[in-house]
Structures are given as structure tokens and as C-alpha cells.
Amino acid sequence: MNLDNYIYLSCILFGIGTATVLVRRNAIVVFMGIELMLNAANLAFVTFARMQGTLDGQVVALFVMLVAAAEVVVGLAIIMSIFRARRSASVDDANLLRL
Amino acid sequence: MTAMLTAVPAVVRDTSGAEAVLFWILGPLMVLAALGLLFAKKAVHAALGVAFVMVALGVFYLAQDADFLGVIQVFVYTGAVMMLFLFVLMLVGIDSSDSLVETIKGQRWAGLLLALALGALLVAGVGSVTFGRAQGLDEANADGNVMGVAAKIFSQYVWTFEVTSALLITAALGAMVLAHRERLGKRRTQRDLSVLRFRKGENVAGLPAPGVFARHNAVDTPALLPDGTPSALSVSRVLRARQQVRPADQFGTDVARVEDDVEQGGRR
Numbered sequence: 001m002n003l004d005n006y007i008y009l010s011c012i013l014f015g016i017g018t019a020t021v022l023v024r025r026n027a028i029v030v031f032m033g034i035e036l037m038l039n040a041a042n043l044a045f046v047t048f049a050r051m052q053g054t055l056d057g058q059v060v061a062l063f064v065m066l067v068a069a070a071e072v073v074v075g076l077a078i079i080m081s082i083f084r085a086r087r088s089a090s091v092d093d094a095n096l097l098r099l
Numbered sequence: 100m101t102a103m104l105t106a107v108p109a110v111v112r113d114t115s116g117a118e119a120v121l122f123w124i125l126g127p128l129m130v131l132a133a134l135g136l137l138f139a140k141k142a143v144h145a146a147l148g149v150a151f152v153m154v155a156l157g158v159f160y161l162a163q164d165a166d167f168l169g170v171i172q173v174f175v176y177t178g179a180v181m182m183l184f185l186f187v188l189m190l191v192g193i194d195s196s197d198s199l200v201e202t203i204k205g206q207r208w209a210g211l212l213l214a215l216a217l218g219a220l221l222v223a224g225v226g227s228v229t230f231g232r233a234q235g236l237d238e239a240n241a242d243g244n245v246m247g248v249a250a251k252i253f254s255q256y257v258w259t260f261e262v263t264s265a266l267l268i269t270a271a272l273g274a275m276v277l278a279h280r281e282r283l284g285k286r287r288t289q290r291d292l293s294v295l296r297f298r299k300g301e302n303v304a305g306l307p308a309p310g311v312f313a314r315h316n317a318v319d320t321p322a323l324l325p326d327g328t329p330s331a332l333s334v335s336r337v338l339r340a341r342q343q344v345r346p347a348d349q350f351g352t353d354v355a356r357v358e359d360d361v362e363q364g365g366r367r
Contacts, residue, residue: 001119003233006159007225009126013152015218016133022210028188029142032149035180036133039156042172046165053234055244058165059251065168065175066263070270072180076187077277083191084280092202 006047013040027079027089031072038068118162129155142188150181164236166244307333320345 013036020033042061049057083089128151135148153176160169239247252260287295296303307330310322319338321329329347331339338344 001114001122003114004225004230005122005126006163008222009122009129011218011221011225012130013133014221015214016130016137018217019211019214020137022214023137023207026142028184028191029136029145032136032145032184035176036136036149036152039153039176042168043156043159046160046163046168049165050163050236051230051233053236053239055236055239055247055251056255058168058244058248059256061165061168062171062248062252063256063259063263065171067266069175069180070266072183073270073274074277076183077274080187080190081277089191 003047003051007044010040010043010047013037013043025090025092027082027091028076030091031075031079035068035072038064121158121162125155125158143185146181146184146188149184150177153177153181164240164244167248302332309333317345319343321347323347323350 017033017036017040020036021030024030024033042064045057045061045064047057049055049061079089082094086093088094132148132151132155136145136152139145139148154173157169157172157177160166160172236244241247242250296305307322309316309318310320310329310333318335320334321331321344322333324330327347329344334344
């Protein structure tokens with residue numbers, strides 16, 4: 001098997017994540033789409049690290065994971081506070097930058 | 100970079116056969132689970148699909164000589180992030196945000212088309228590049244993967260690592276501030292509630308407890324009033340709204356069944 005297949009898989013996953021962000025309206029599902037995109041990028045990083053024979057790709061993937069974890073915590077807290085104020089988690093309902 | 104992009108003769112850069120089998124089994128399953136995120140009606144099903152993708156990615160990392168990342172992937176994503184998502188799903192509950200009414204006309208098809216175009220562009224872009232012969236990580240992982248990654252993190256990337264700690268602390272503080280809700284009034288004690296009930300003059304002794312009968316003492320069993328009608332006040336209003344309250348006329352058949360059981364037990 002060729003290592004390129006991992007890159008193709010990561011492209012497909014990235015595309016699905018993009019479609020989720022564009023199509024779905026539930027804020028939590030949209031957020032999961034973003035997570036999927038980040039993970040697809042991570043898969044590409046790990047595969048490139050293997051192609052290049054250095055561990056830099058893996059270190060970058062680790063930092064991506066850290067940033068994603070921080071982003072999830074803040075994002076879900078924002079979704080919670082918006083839901084508390086508006087009783088809805090739809091991305092189409094919130095059209096003002098205030099609660 | 101140039102070394103990576105120079106064309107190489109069509110060498111078979113085969114990974115091991117076991118890895119190929121793993122890839123062709125897990126890869127399609129991953130794509131299916133990811134499509135579940137896109138098409139599942141219920142957000143919980145979408146979350147399960149994503150959790151599967153995360154676990155499968157962890158397996159792929161392990162297969163690709165990234166032991167540390169593989170374990171961290173399962174811990175951080177499946178263990179922490181997806182569980183956080185499920186917690187928030189439980190807190191938010193099911194609402195109308197997945198209704199089929201489009202705010203912008205044709206947004207769904209336009210979005211799907213754009214995402215498909217992006218995916219095709221990425222695949223075409225990757226397809227047009229010839230990657231050099233894969234180096235493999237045997238040399239870099241000579242002291243073990245964890246040692247190799249640690250050597251990178253604590254030498255070349257140490258500044259990034261330090262900055263990450265600031266990011267994580269900021270994120271934790273931000274989440275606490277965002278999720279915090281200030282209590283507006285004083286917390287009402289049992290005494291205050293009792294005084295309020297007396298002021299209002301209704302349900303002075305508190306709401307009736309749910310029914311306790313020979314076979315049922317669950318919260319979905321309404322208490323019976325002296326005339327035999329069920330008391331709506333004795334059941335949670337959520338259960339009433341969901342129509343999950345046990346109808347009172349079934350109690351009679353229950354009594355008959357208990358008597359039957361007792362009789363048969365005596366015979367036995």
C-alpha cells in the first residue's frame with residue numbers, strides 16, 4: 001500500500017468536515033465538523049512525518065490537539081451561554097454579537 | 100522540500116501487508132462514520148460517529164509509528180473532547196435547530212457542492228504531487244517514539260510548549276467565566292418556601308408525593324385521591340408533558356395479578 005492513501009483519506013475527511021460546517025445548523029454538530037477537520041489535518045501531519053523520517057510532524061500534530069482541546073472548552077461554553085439566553089443551539093438563530 | 104517533490108521512479112513504497120489490510124478495513128468505516136456526522140438526524144448519533152472516527156485515527160497513528168500520539172488521541176479526543184460534547188448535548192437537549200427550513204434558499208446544496216469541490220481540489224492537488232520515497236521513522240524512533248517526541252518538544256519546540264500552557268490556562272478561565280451564572284437573589288431556604296406557601300394559601304402542606312402501591316412506588320405513578328382519580332400534582336410536570344405517567348386504571352389489573360401470584364405461590 002502507498003502512504004499517499006493516508007493523505008487521500010485525510011482529504012476526504014476534511015471535505016466531510018467542511019460540508020458539515022456549511023450544511024448543518026445545530027451549533028454542536030457544526031463544532032464536531034470543525035473537530036473532524038482538525039483531525040484530518042493531524043492525520044496528514046503524522047503521515048508526512050513518516051514520509052520525511054522526522055518527528056516534527058508528530059510534534060505539530062500534538063500542538064494541534066492541544067489547541068483543539070482549548071478551543072472545544074471555550075466553544076462549548078459559548079454554546080451553553082447562548083443556549084441559556086436564547087433557548088436554541090441553532091447557528092441561524094444567533095444573528096447578533098450579544099446575548 | 101525539493102527532495103520531497105523530486106520525481107522518483109515508480110517504486111513500490113509498500114507498507115507492511117497487515118497495515119494495508121488495516122487501512123482498507125478501517126478507512127472506509129471511518130468515511131462512513133464521518134458521513135454519519137453529516138447526515139445523522141440526531142446529534143447524539145453524529146457524536147457517536149465522530150467518536151468512532153477518533154478511535155480509528157488513534158489506531159492509524161499507532162500503525163504509523165506515532166505511539167505517543169495514538170495514545171493521546173484516544174485519551175484526549177475520545178476520552179475528553181467527545182465526552183464533553185455528549186455532556187453539552189445532554190445539557191442543551193433536543194431542540195428545533197435541526198429543522199429542515201433553510202434560512203438562505205439553496206444554502207444546503209450550495210454548501211454540499213462547495214465542500215465536494217474542495218474535497219476534489221484537495222484530492223487532485225495531492226494526486227498531482229509525487230512524494231519522495233517514504234523515509235520511515237525507524238531512525239527517528241531509535242530510542243522509542245516517546246523519547247523522540249520529548250526530545251523535540253523540550254528542545255526545538257520548547258517555546259511553543261510554554262506558550263501552550265498560557266493558552267490552556269486562558270481557555271480554562273474563559274470557560275469558567277462563560278459558564279458561570281451569578282445568583283440574582285438570596286437562595287430560598289425551606290423556611291422561606293413554607294412561608295411563601297402559606298402566603299399563597301395553596302398546597303400549604305406541599306405537593307402530594309407520588310403513589311406508593313403494592314407493586315409500584317416509582318415517580319411515574321400518580322397518587323390516588325380519595326375518590327380514586329389520579330392526582331396530577333403528584334407527578335413531575337416533565338413526565339406529564341411527555342405522557343409517561345402510568346394511567347391509574349391499570350392499577351386494578353395489577354392488584355388482580357398480585358392476588359393471582361399469591362394464590363399460585365400458596366399452591367406451589
